[in-house]
Amino acid sequence: MNVAFDAATAESDEALIAAYAAGDARAARALTARFGPRVFSHAYRLLQDRSEAEDVAQEAMLRLWKQAPDWRAGEAKVSTWLYRVTGNLCIDRIRGKRGRASVALDAVAEPEDDAPGAEDRLQMQARFSALETALAALPDRQRQAVVLRHIEGMANPEIAEIMDMSVEAVESLTARGKRALAQALAGRREELGYVES
Amino acid sequence: MSKADLELHDIELDALFAEARQAVPEPSPEFMARLTAEALAVQPQRRAVVKRGGFWSELWATIGGAPAVAGLAMAGVTGLWLGISPPAAVTDVIWGASVASDELSPYLSFDMALALEEM
Numbered sequence: 204m205n206v207a208f209d210a211a212t213a214e215s216d217e218a219l220i221a222a223y224a225a226g227d228a229r230a231a232r233a234l235t236a237r238f239g240p241r242v243f244s245h246a247y248r249l250l251q252d253r254s255e256a257e258d259v260a261q262e263a264m265l266r267l268w269k270q271a272p273d274w275r276a277g278e279a280k281v282s283t284w285l286y287r288v289t290g291n292l293c294i295d296r297i298r299g300k301r302g303r304a305s306v307a308l309d310a311v312a313e314p315e316d317d318a319p320g321a322e323d324r325l326q327m328q329a330r331f332s333a334l335e336t337a338l339a340a341l342p343d344r345q346r347q348a349v350v351l352r353h354i355e356g357m358a359n360p361e362i363a364e365i366m367d368m369s370v371e372a373v374e375s376l377t378a379r380g381k382r383a384l385a386q387a388l389a390g391r392r393e394e395l396g397y398v399e400s
Numbered sequence: 401m402s403k404a405d406l407e408l409h410d411i412e413l414d415a416l417f418a419e420a421r422q423a424v425p426e427p428s429p430e431f432m433a434r435l436t437a438e439a440l441a442v443q444p445q446r447r448a449v450v451k452r453g454g455f456w457s458e459l460w461a462t463i464g465g466a467p468a469v470a471g472l473a474m475a476g477v478t479g480l481w482l483g484i485s486p487p488a489a490v491t492d493v494i495w496g497a498s499v500a501s502d503e504l505s506p507y508l509s510f511d512m513a514l515a516l517e518e519m
Contacts (some may be wrong), residue, residue, distance in 0.1 A: 236436075261435060268443065
């Protein structure tokens with residue numbers, strides 16, 4: 204995350220949205236620095252493609268800018284709203300892609316090249332690749348719930364708000380998703396570096 | 401093979417999630433610059449600041465400015481003029497009821513008309 208940008212302001216999200224709508228350029232920069240990286244990383248985790256994640260992040264942020272003048276304070280958190288928009292855009296893309304051709308599950312993006320050593324990097328690459336492949340095989344909503352709960356680290360009530368469903372439905376989705384992942388990854392223990400005890 | 405062997409253990413899966421959580425995909429600086437440029441490009445223009453004047457200018461504006469004051473001044477002058485030199489018609493209307501009957505005598509008016517005619 205760009206610390207220099209993010210440290211620029213400690214104002215609340217809603218105050219920044221109001222300032223943005225009033226034409227304050229400083230608010231535009233602060234909001235982009237605060238939410239741009241989060242929206243991008245969430246899109247990347249769902250789509251596993253850097254270029255597509257950038258497109259989705261750009262579209263989600265554009266929707267935020269358009270919504271800013273009509274933003275109703277106290278109704279929804281900016282982050283919740285953005286995660287919802289990003290999730291929906293990602294699911295639309297995944298479904299659109301499925302309509303055109305089957306998704307190449309192994310065509311995941313290369314991890315960053317700055318890992319400490321070649322061996323570690325390869326191991327990490329294998330682990331992420333296995334997890335990403337297993338995640339990609341989950342039904343859309345299950346994947347979204349698992350990513351929000353277990354990778355973004357959100358609480359179930361917030362996920363329920365993002366996904367517009369009950370907390371119980373979120374619990375059920377994440378439990379089923381986790382179980383499916385556990386089954387999908389069972390045969391790849393060695394690849395993951397987990398040695399049978 | 402037991403059922404447990406067919407699934408990754410919770411602890412293993414949680415470790416994998418934790419690793420994925422740590423590995424936050426970072427956007428490129430170019431992409432961030434693009435996002436910022438777009439945020440600025442579609443931003444509403446800064447609202448014009450309405451400069452508010454002091455009490456007297458607010459009052460001036462409230463009563464309608466120069467045209468209203470000109471109208472008031474004209475009404476005032478007219479009123480003053482009527483007070484100092486009221487036209488006969490106005491005097492008649494105002495004083496008509498209390499004027500002494502001899503002042504209204506038609507003979508007096510007739511005499512005056514004759515006198516003027518002889519001049």
